[in-house]
Every structure is written in structure tokens, then in C-alpha cells.
Amino acid sequence: MSIILDRPSATDVDRELRADLVGRATKLVPLLAANAQRSEDDRRVVEENITAIEEAGLFSIMRPKRFGGLEVDFRTKLEVSRELARGCGSTSWVTTLMNVCAWFTGLFGEQAQQDVWGEHPGNRVAGVLAPTAQARAVDGGYVVTGKWGWASGSAHSQWALVGIPILGADGEVADQKLVLVPMSDLTIEDTWFVAGMKGTASNTLVADEIFVPEHRCISVVTAIQGEVATPFTGETLYRSAFVPVAALVLAGPQLGLAQAALDLVIEKAPKRSISYTFYGTQTEAPTVQLALAKAASLIDSAHLHAYRAAAEIDDAAHRGVYPDYDARALVRMDTGAAVTYAREAIRTLMSAHGASSFAESSPLQRIWRDSETASRHAVVNPEISTEVYGTSLLGIRGSVTALV
Structure with a gap:
């Protein structure tokens, strides 16, 4: 089995667009982080965030070019979601879901797409x-x-x-x-x-x-099974596999939440001691050093699994080949693995940082709660994904769920 982290057909232009869009998302991280508590308190993403994401063009990435969209590949989609989650998990999640619903809409017939975007291309x-x-x-x-x-x-x-x-x-x-x-x-x-x-x-x-x-x-x-209503069969993005897409997009926010937790713990370590020990700072403590190494490696593993799954989806779409059951089962497994590794990394970092991670004033506790909640989404359920993949390896197909 080959392991690819970007689709072989990706061009320099594709990668330049990816870098540009991810850069736009990165610039929004301070704003999203500053508004994260207010979004949580209001129980909805503040409009300032939505406006900023709209102005950055990040709601257009899954919309057809016919309606002013960008039709980026799924590797780019993951990276944009990841960056937004470094600032605010809730903002990244709703952006991710609205973007993938734009992708679903692109599977419909022409009249349905016209109903949604014909007069108002910016509709979400x-x-x-x-x-x-x-x-x-x-x-x-x-x-x-x-x-x-x-x-x-x-x-x-x-x-x-x-x-x-x-x-x-x-x-x-x-x-x-x-x-x-x-x-x-x-x-x-x-x-x-x-x-x-x-x-x-x-x-x-x-x-x-x-x-x-x-x-x-x-x-x-x-x-x-790959049979959709859109007549625009030349649009590569909408040839992507249905369930793999629906599952994988949900891993993007998890990657960003884990990275945000790691960045925060590394930043604070030189300024924090470990109570009831002789260590003046966390930086000096082998236990913290080992925890950071473990968490960073878990986050790397999460990215590798997610990016491999994205590459498989994108490559098949570009070749015009709909992945068979076993290939789709592997994407579900990769998605579950990515979510599990990211979640475990955050748990490790919470312990390394100490009990104050759970203080209401600490962004870590919000990151942890967001990860624990979102990672239970039924479509990415790691245990079910593992069962799907395990049965697939044994030649048993379709016995667990229709969503493969």
C-alpha cells in the first residue's frame, strides 16, 4: 500500500492557492482567539468572526467556480479548518460544516444549485x-x-x-x-x-x-456509490467520494485544537513551576519534556493520517475513479485515527500543564472540552471506523454501517 500525503496531480498553482488560503486563515487566528470566550458565552460564533472569514474568502472554498467559488482540494480544506481551530474550535467547526454543506450542494442538479446560489452566490x-x-x-x-x-x-x-x-x-x-x-x-x-x-x-x-x-x-x-445529480462532471471536486468527505472534514478542527494546546503548553512551560517538586520551571522536568514529545508525535501522526486520507480522496477525484469499498473503509480508519491521536495529545498536554488547565480562565479547558465533544460526532466515531476497516480487511463488507 502506498502512503501519499498530497495528491500526485497537485500543481504548483494548487499549492500556491493552498498556501494563500491557509495564510489568510492564520491571520485570523488572533481575532478568533480574542473572541473565543464571547462566542462560548453567547452560544454562537460572534458575527465579527463570520464577517472576517467571509471577507477572507474562506466560505467559498467548496463552492463551485461557476458561482464565484474556489473548488479547492480536500487537503486545502483540512489545512484551513486546522488553522481556524487554532484560534477558536467553535468558529472552525461551523465554518467546516458550512463549507462541506456547500460541497454537498454541488452534488445536486443545476436547478437546485441555481436556487441556492443563482441570485446570491454568497449564500451559506x-x-x-x-x-x-x-x-x-x-x-x-x-x-x-x-x-x-x-x-x-x-x-x-x-x-x-x-x-x-x-x-x-x-x-x-x-x-x-x-x-x-x-x-x-x-x-x-x-x-x-x-x-x-x-x-x-x-x-x-x-x-x-x-x-x-x-x-x-x-x-x-x-x-x-458515486452517483450524483450534478451535470457538471468536469468539476473534479464533486467527483470526490461521499462518505469519506463527510467524515474527513470533521478531522480538520481536531488538528487545530491539538496544535493550539501544544503551542500554549510550550509557551507557558518556562514560566510555570511544578508544585511540590524541586523543578523551578516545567521546562526543566523530564516528565514534561517526555509529555511534550509524546503529544507532538501524536499530533504529527494525526496530521499524517488525515493528509493521507485527503490525498486518496483528491487523487481518486482527479483520476475520475470512484474509490471501492475497501479504499473508503481505509479513509474512515484514517479519519478515526486522526481524531483519536489529536484527542489523546490534548489529554496528555492537560496533564503536563497541571491542574490549572481546568481553570475557567485557561483556554486549555475550552480546547479540551471542544475536542472531547466534537470527536464524538457519529460520522467519525473511531470505534465504528475501526470495525469498518477491520471487517474490510477480512473481506466482510457492508455489515457495520451504510456510511462507508
Whole structure:
């Protein structure tokens, strides 16, 4: 098995654009960090952050070029998310989710894309894939009623992408669809009361007998197999594998949270002693030195797994080849590994830094809470991802989850 960390087809122009976009994100880190506590207290990302990200063009990276977007590869997407998370986990998370929902929207047919971006190319999309609703087929589409949680980015979006079940003649679920709905057709129920990622405003979307036209629906079942509605088959980005994309993007914020924790502990070590020891500073203590080395290595490992997965997704899309089940299972494994390594690095750094890591005044405790919360997202569940990969290695496919 080859291990690649960037797609072989990446050009100097691609890498220059990546460096530019990551540089734009890096410049925003001080602002996001300064606003992180307020975003948490307000339970939504402050508008100053959203405006700054918009002005930096970082909401356009997954939008089609036809609507003024950049259509960057997934390695770039990961790096942008990572940088934003160095400043604020909640801001990175909602940006990541709105960007990937723009990618999902790019899988729809032309009319649906025109509905979302035709008059307002800057429109943002939030989404929940779970089919937690009821849909009734009517002439020209569906009438939908239901609730969807947790809709990260819904506080800053003009459209929503939500899942609905499609029942067969026997009353059993025969398909699952993603549907595009204007936020004006929905209400938001304030339900996001959590320990971490408090600023994401990942509240519950509510629909009551709303009509969704057929052209704003795509099948999840066929999308998982690489069959989507967009007629623009020359757009490389939207040939990327459905579930690998949905999972991997969620690793980006974890990489940045871990890096932020490492940077903070290294910065503070020369200024902190270790209570009840003879060490004047943490810098002098082998226990701290070893912990930092372990954490840094874990963070490196997280990056390596995430970047390999991104390279596999990007390379297959550029070659116009849809990855087979086993290749997609490996991406899920890499995603789970990246999330696990990043989370473990943060835990190691919390212990090295000491009990004051848990002081409310310390950014470390917010980083830790954000990581612990976000890393439990069902699509990146490391244990399920490991099971998917393990069964795949044994030639057993499709026995754990449809999301591969």
C-alpha cells in the first residue's frame, strides 16, 4: 500500500492557492482567539468572526467556480479548518460544516444549485444528514415535517440541507434523500446546551408541512456509490467520494485544537513551576519534556493520517475513479485515527500543564472540552471506523454501517 500525503496531480498553482488560503486563515487566528470566550458565552460564533472569514474568502472554498467559488482540494480544506481551530474550535467547526454543506450542494442538479446560489452566490448552507423527519410524496416533490439536530452553522446560513426517509410500498424505508430547504421555511429550536463546542449554535431545525420540489432532492444511497445529480462532471471536486468527505472534514478542527494546546503548553512551560517538586520551571522536568514529545508525535501522526486520507480522496477525484469499498473503509480508519491521536495529545498536554488547565480562565479547558465533544460526532466515531476497516480487511463488507 502506498502512503501519499498530497495528491500526485497537485500543481504548483494548487499549492500556491493552498498556501494563500491557509495564510489568510492564520491571520485570523488572533481575532478568533480574542473572541473565543464571547462566542462560548453567547452560544454562537460572534458575527465579527463570520464577517472576517467571509471577507477572507474562506466560505467559498467548496463552492463551485461557476458561482464565484474556489473548488479547492480536500487537503486545502483540512489545512484551513486546522488553522481556524487554532484560534477558536467553535468558529472552525461551523465554518467546516458550512463549507462541506456547500460541497454537498454541488452534488445536486443545476436547478437546485441555481436556487441556492443563482441570485446570491454568497449564500451559506447548514446541514444535518440524519433522516429524522417524515416525508409524503406529492405531485412534484415531497411534503416534509420533522426535526433535525444538531445543525451546526444554522445561525449563519440562508439554506439548510436535511435528510428525509423515503418509504416503499410496504411502509419500510426504501431510500434516504438529502433535500435543500430555505432557512425561511424552517424554525430553529434552541437545544444546544453542551459541555464543548458551545459556540457552534448547533440547534435543532424544525419543519412543519413544508414543500420540497423534486429537483432539490438527491438520493444518499446512490450518492454513497458515486452517483450524483450534478451535470457538471468536469468539476473534479464533486467527483470526490461521499462518505469519506463527510467524515474527513470533521478531522480538520481536531488538528487545530491539538496544535493550539501544544503551542500554549510550550509557551507557558518556562514560566510555570511544578508544585511540590524541586523543578523551578516545567521546562526543566523530564516528565514534561517526555509529555511534550509524546503529544507532538501524536499530533504529527494525526496530521499524517488525515493528509493521507485527503490525498486518496483528491487523487481518486482527479483520476475520475470512484474509490471501492475497501479504499473508503481505509479513509474512515484514517479519519478515526486522526481524531483519536489529536484527542489523546490534548489529554496528555492537560496533564503536563497541571491542574490549572481546568481553570475557567485557561483556554486549555475550552480546547479540551471542544475536542472531547466534537470527536464524538457519529460520522467519525473511531470505534465504528475501526470495525469498518477491520471487517474490510477480512473481506466482510457492508455489515457495520451504510456510511462507508
